Amino acid sequence: MPTIACKAASVQTRHVIQPAPFADRSSGGPIRAQADGRALALELLHAQTLPALADCLHQYAREALQATATQLHWSEGFSASGPSPRQSAPVALGERTIVAVELFEQAWDQGRSASKLTPDGVELALPIIAGSGTSARAVLCLKQSTSGAELAADTLNLIAARAQELLQTSRLKQAVDRLETAERIQRALYAIADLASSDMEMPDMLSGIHEIIGDLTYAENFYIGLFDRDLRIFRFIYFADSVDPDPTLPDQAFTEDDLKNSLTLALMRHGKPLMGPSMTIRNLLGVTRDASFGPDAEDWLGIPLITSGVVCGALVVQSYDASVRYTETDRALLSYVGQHVLTAVQRKQAHAELERRVEERTRELVEQIEVRKRRERLQAAFQRIAELTSSTETIDQFYTAVHGVVGELLYAKNFFIALLEGEWIVFPYAVDERDPSARFESRRPGLSLTDHVLRTQKPLLADREQLDQLNERGVVKTVGSPSVCWLGVPLRGETGPLGVMAVQSYSPEVVYDATDQEVLTFVANHIALAIERKRAQDAIRAAKEELEKRVEERTRELAESNLQLRDQIKVRQQIEMRLKHEALHDALTGLPNRSLLLDRMSQCLNRLRRDVRRHFAVLFLDLDRFKVINDSVGHLIGDELLKEASRRLQACVREPDTVARLGGDEFAILIEDVSDIEDTRRVARRVITALNEPIRVAGKELFTSASIGIAMGESRYNAPEELLRDADVAMYRAKAKGRQRFEVFDETLHQEALNLLTLESDLRRAIARSEFEPFFQPIIDIDHDRIVGYEALLRWNHPDRGLLLPSDFLSVAEDNGSAEIIDWQLFEQAMRAVPRLAVMGRYVSVNVSARHLRDPHWHEEFFRLLELNRVKPEQVRVEVTEGALLENPEQIRHTLNQMRDRGLHALLDDFGTGYSSLSYLHQFPMDALKIDKSFVRDLKPGGSGGNVAVVRAILALAGTLGVKVIAEGIEKEEQRDALRELGCSMGQGFWYAHPQPLSRFQQAAASNG
The missing domain is CATH 3.30.450.40 (GAF domain)
Known part of the structure; x- marks a missing residue:
């Protein structure tokens, strides 16, 4: 029989007619058939479906035609725009035909009645509806005894007409069903789009998507998983299951190894939808059963989520009820809807990331203006109070x-x-x-x-x-x-x-x-x-x-x-x-405030324009360490310190000069009628000397100093604010050079300010372009001249200025907050290089600042980076400086101990330069200390002197503590020999090798090979 889409109405327990005794069958005759034909017509009118029509024909054939078995085959046909029979599954699968195949094919394919005598009687195949190609057709198959009545032509036409009507009704119903399905899908997509654009949080949106998919198919057990290809981790961002006793949480991360026996990971690797019992799919894909992933599903349907041709997640529904099964329609529907779900999730994630960045930037701005707002609120309150007496x-x-x-x-x-x-x-x-x-x-x-x-x-x-x-x-x-x-x-x-x-x-x-x-x-x-x-x-x-x-x-x-x-x-x-005085003077110190200072500076500028000999200068200063004092002893004592500092500043200037408080610990001095720059320098020196003296407040002896910027009044200034700005720039230069000093603003400082702005812009672009990379300098076993490790040193491949050292840009990165991002870029590249460098027992060390060690969670992120690059902790060392250890010793000691417990050792870098006391060394878990190069510079074999004594003392201390020693800055052979004499077994420096990029070491290894 040809492969066709058909429905068969015969069921053995109901439609097969058993042969009756001959006398009973012969009593039917034409009169019985005619009466039964009228009854058949009434039954056909009541039949509303093709199965009901088949039941009617079955009854009629048994009673009127004395058929021993009946069978009705039909196909519903397909429209010109619909799928072909070869592409569609049967509407219903019935029994094989009860008559000979050649009879059925003649009636089905050629539309002609066919019959055949058999030892048991007669087999008939009658075309009720004839057709060709993909049009609808139907064939009635009969098996009857030789004495059975024939089916009248009118009756056959009546059956054909009713079958045609029911087929037409079925096709219309299918069209309506497809239209309703399309409308349901369209409503679902609109609803998903609305959820994605709403202000819902991600969990609420995903719950809404669950409800939408539940309206399209059975989705009581439903989850969505996403894979982060950068971090190589998988998260189930939504998980709903009525049976699984251990549901996963959205923030729970899984590695590929964690999910190696998971159907979800197998689905993503397969890259195409999968449907069927979970046990069958596992066997098909060769996935081992793992009870930790929950019970087996009676039916499982998974759709890979794909973006830009790459699988990035999965959407899965499953059924634990044997009566609930998924169909090809469900597969096609979820495949289509799944991509829209992925788009909604990605939009929500992008929106959340944008909100996070906005919130982070807003928080930074709030922190910056918090003090200013508070001061402005107080100032506004004071102004209102002053106005109340008259209002x-x-x-x-x-x-x-x-x-x-x-x-x-x-x-x-x-x-x-x-x-x-x-x-x-x-x-x-x-x-x-x-x-x-x-x-x-x-x-x-x-x-x-x-x-x-x-x-x-x-x-x-x-x-x-x-x-x-x-x-x-x-x-x-x-x-x-x-x-x-x-x-x-x-x-x-x-x-x-x-x-x-x-x-x-x-x-x-x-x-x-x-x-x-x-x-x-x-x-x-x-x-x-x-x-x-x-x-x-x-x-x-x-x-x-x-x-x-x-x-x-x-x-x-x-x-x-x-x-x-x-x-x-x-x-x-x-x-x-008094009110007028208060409006122009600082409430705490009584000094002129910014408004009065700017007014007097404006007068000086006007005088200078009228008479070029009337020179003047502005000193901009702030108190060094005032914030530390204020935070440690309190604001009241800090206020008294500001008052005393104000009195000392006033004592340093002449009567016509102005000392003003600009706010906080910032002051300005306007010096009128100066003859040359030296007059201004003398005033600056007096101020520094005066503020260097200790200040006693509330029984406490406090120490502060001043950093001063000087700007000379010149006719090129259009406004006093410009002059004050340049003095401020000079003051920050004084701070950068070590505080407790003064600097005079000149064009060099102006150009440096522009250069600083350019460098900050270059840093931002460099981070985006990943222009930073580690250079590696070998650490040598001095006694055996062999490499034991490498230190990763930061370098910047600047597109215009070439290779830059950290000293060229790191301070600027610290100021603008980008240093931490640069550090992590270095860590990531260094860890990728570890498998190629850390062989034969060698290690790679990276420098870690106090900023990272103060963070109680930093070491966890660092260990995740090691795991991501398959690096063992013993292949890595972290280098910290003396100063970093003492910034927050308790936290840093705790961090270093946790790192050591997991196999990651620490080295103390630049030892001897930060603090003279060595008593703190035993408090921290150090694997080795690195002697600063300043102690190695003058070493010679057989030499003596202070540096030799220091190195010998460090080696003795390290031996007592069981700590290794590495000498830095070995640039000459005689330095190496001297270190050998002193018993130092490890070192690094230019004499052995300059820092080089990873590619140089790979080339050297290839040439040696």
Whole structure:
């Protein structure tokens, strides 16, 4: 029988008619057939499907035609645009035909009835619907006894007409099903695209994709995995399984070796969709069963996710229910949808990476401007407080406005001001969230927290525990609702203590700290002055009212009232002058601020334009180590240090010159009418000398110094800011040269600033282009002249300037934050070179800065790099300097111990240059120390002197500690011989070999081979 798409309606238990006795079969006759034909017509009208039609024909043939077996074959045909029969699977697979093959082929292929006598009776093949090519067709096969009735032509036509109708209905239903499937797929793709463009997090988006795929096919057990080809790791970014007791997490990473028996990895390597029972697929691909990957699936369908022709992941659905199976339609559907899922995931990942970079950059900017914002907020608050005296009409409005200013700086829902009026403490303003209508009653001084601040004239910051301790000791006696945290600061005016300003919290979520105390103290100073000003204004207002009353009542007292009024106006003018002074002067030191300095510099520039002989200069300086002092002893002591430094700076200049505080620890000095640059240098020297002297604050002796930049006023400057900028550039040059010195700005510095900008740009491009590479210098066994290891040294292949050493660019990389990226590029290239260099017991060492060792997770990343390059820890050494060990000794000791425990040893580089004490050496797990080349430079055989003694001492110390010694900077034969005499067995230097790229060592190995 030809291979065709067909449906067979015969089932042995239902459609096969067993032969009946001859007498019964002969009683049918034409009358019976005709009656049965009418019944058949009614049954055909009720049949709604081809299987129902087959059942109807089966019954009719058995009863009317005395058939012993019946069978109906049909094909539904294909449209011109649809698949060919050879390409499609059968709609349903039935039994083989019950009649002879040649009979069936004649009826099926030629559309002609065929019959044949057999020992058992007659076999018939009747074409009900004839067709050709891919058109629909149907054939009825009968086996009947020789006495059976013939099928009437009208009945056959009736059957054919009904079959044609049902076939047409089936084709329409298939078309509708395909259209619905296409619409479902289109809706799914739109939904996936919407998820990808939404602001959902990745887990929520993947959960939504799971639901969408679940609408297309059975997907109760569904997962997506992605492979990172750079890191060679695999992650299941989404995993849902109803049976697997150990689901994987999205951040769990697997290597290829971890997944070697996984169907997922086998699918990705196969590169094409796979479908069927998981056991069958494993056997097909030769994958070993591994119970750790979960139970076997009754049916498994996996789709490789491909981008740019490369498999980068997998999408899998599976069924543990034998009644749920996947079809070729599911395979095609998931293959199509899977690529859109991959696109959605990649878009979401790209969006997440962009957000991460934006967040990182935003965090950096926030950190940079945090101090500036705080200073600006305080300055704005001070300005508002200064304006309150004139902008508020009543004292109640004034206190309400003060409360609003404080509330913008810290939590102040519970706030009060207590003032000392004679022997009474009054509370002109109080707000309490526990009792909004509460008013604090005036009282005499007692033991409350407010009284304690008034007595000590010091701020008090206390939490609940500290408040309880103060109560127990009898220092204070708290009243009212107990606070979780209480903060009060004294109000001090020109005439002495005024009162107390306090805030408190009843919630453990709001706790004040030292910063809040500092802010409230600063604000309190300004508020105290504002209160005095407000009182003065109120006094003036009261005086005016009294004056008007007296004018009306007693004109004779006019002269006396006028005198009082003039006195009060004078007080007001003094206050206004003080306000103007505060607007142009630094609140802490009283020095002119930036605004006043720029105004005076602008005047000097104008004078210079009118008279070229009126030279002037600007010194820009900051205090060295001020941040260290401020962070270690506190801001209050730091403020006192700034005040003393201000006094010393003023003592170094003449009367017309200006000393200004620009902010923080930055100061500027404007020197007017200088004759030449030497006058300015003398002032700079006086400043350095003055600030070198120790400063005693609060019983502590503090040391600082100054780095100074000098810029001479010239007519080429258009604005004072330009002159201040150049002085700032010169100051940073002084810092770079070692601090405690001064530098004069000139065109060289200007050009260096431009060069620095160019170098920073080149560094960014170099990182993107991977222009950095390691050069390797052999470490030699001096006694046997053989290589024991290599040190990887950083070099930059600059496209224009050629090969650059670290000293040419590393400090700039440290400043702009790119040094860590460069280090990792070096680590990666060096580790790739280890398998070619670290043979025969040799190793490769890399230099690691304190920046990396301070990171408690750095060594984990480094070990992952070793694993990625299949490098053993014993093939690598890390070199650290003395200074790096002491920056954070506890953390660095912990890191080095963990590295040593895993087989990675450390070398102490440039030994002897950083610190004179050797007592710290035994605290760190060092495999060897490297003598700095400065001690090797002057060595000669049989020589003596300081360097020989130092080297001999280092060797003795190392021997005691069981540490190896490597001499650096061997450039002459006599140095090598001297080291041999002293017992140093290892070294490196130009005498043996200059640092070379990896390719040179490979060429040498090839030529030696």
